[in-house]
Amino acid sequence: xxxxxxxxxxxxxxxxxxxxxxxxxxxxxxxxxxxxxxxxxxxxxxxxxxxxxxxxxxxxxxxxxxxxxxxxxxxxxxxxxxxxxxxxxxxxxxxxxxxxxxxxxxxxxxxxxxxxxxxxxxxxxxxxxxxxxxxxxxxxxxxxxxxxxxxxxxxxxxxxxxxxxxxxxxxxx
Numbered sequence: 001x002x003x004x005x006x007x008x009x010x011x012x013x014x015x016x017x018x019x020x021x022x023x024x025x026x027x028x029x030x031x032x033x034x035x036x037x038x039x040x041x042x043x044x045x046x047x048x049x050x051x052x053x054x055x056x057x058x059x060x061x062x063x064x065x066x067x068x069x070x071x072x073x074x075x076x077x078x079x080x081x082x083x084x085x086x087x088x089x090x091x092x093x094x095x096x097x098x099x100x101x102x103x104x105x106x107x108x109x110x111x112x113x114x115x116x117x118x119x120x121x122x123x124x125x126x127x128x129x130x131x132x133x134x135x136x137x138x139x140x141x142x143x144x145x146x147x148x149x150x151x152x153x154x155x156x157x158x159x160x161x162x163x164x165x166x167x168x169x170x171x172x173x
Contacts, residue, residue, distance in 0.1 A: 008072065008103050010061045010110045013053060017062060018046040020071050024095045031096035034157050035132045056080070059088070059119065063107030065098075072098040075111040077124070086122035088115060092135075105138055112142060116170045123170070127153060127163040136164065144168045 013021065022043060053060035057080045063073040072095050077088040090111070094104040115121045126144060128135045144166040152160035 006106055006110075007066055008063050008106045008110070009066055010063055010075065010107060010114065013050050013060055013062045013074075015047060015050055017071060018043050018050070021046050021062075021074070024071060024074075028093070028096040031099065032093055034159075034161075035129055035135065036093050036156075059111075059114075061107075061111055061114070063094075063104065063110075065103070071095070073104045073107055075104075075108055077111065077115055077119070077121075080119070080121070086120065088119070088121055088124055090124050090126040090139075092138075099134075105141055108138060109142060112168065112173065116173050121170070123167055125165060125167045127165055129156075129161050130164050136166070139166045139168075142168065143172055145172075 049060065052058050057078070059077040059080065061075050061077075062071045063075060064070060065072050073093060075090070075092040077090060080088040090108070092104060092108055092111075098104075112124060115124050125147075126135075126139050127150065128139065130136075130149075145168070146164055147167050148165045150163045150165055153163040154161055
């Protein structure tokens with residue numbers, strides 16, 4: 001992916017983004033169901049999320065359209081470990097109005113590049129529900145490999161859900 005063809009950029013969220021993030025989540029709630037739990041669905045929760053992004057073990061980034069600066073999605077690197085592990089867990093979601101345009105593929109690509117080149121991580125892992133084909137296709141396009149299956153891995157919307165474990169290492173990036 002060359003720089004001249006990019007349609008998005010990434011940046012850290014600010015408190016001024018809360019209303020736009022809240023609107024994105026509200027508008028996209030049905031689209032994301034049942035894959036995503038939106039912790040930042042209220043203004044108070046959004047502020048807590050942005051504060052949490054200041055911690056050393058979380059990198060929350062918004063994906064913005066270059067033409068309009070509008071936030072079109074969110075990508076998180078969480079539970080970042082350094083030392084001998086150098087790993088993070090990847091999660092992301094797109095604004096329903098921008099779904100299917102490959103903008104999140106560009107945004108996640110930028111975040112993976114950031115994870116490996118700026119944060120100096122060795123590995124990024126994404127745990128995805130098997131039925132979430134769009135998300136699985138996104139990580140496949142970026143070179144992630146399926147490593148395994150975790151039964152009842154994560155509680156989402158009150159139910160323990162199975163997940164596939166996908167990962168990418170810096171050597172394969």
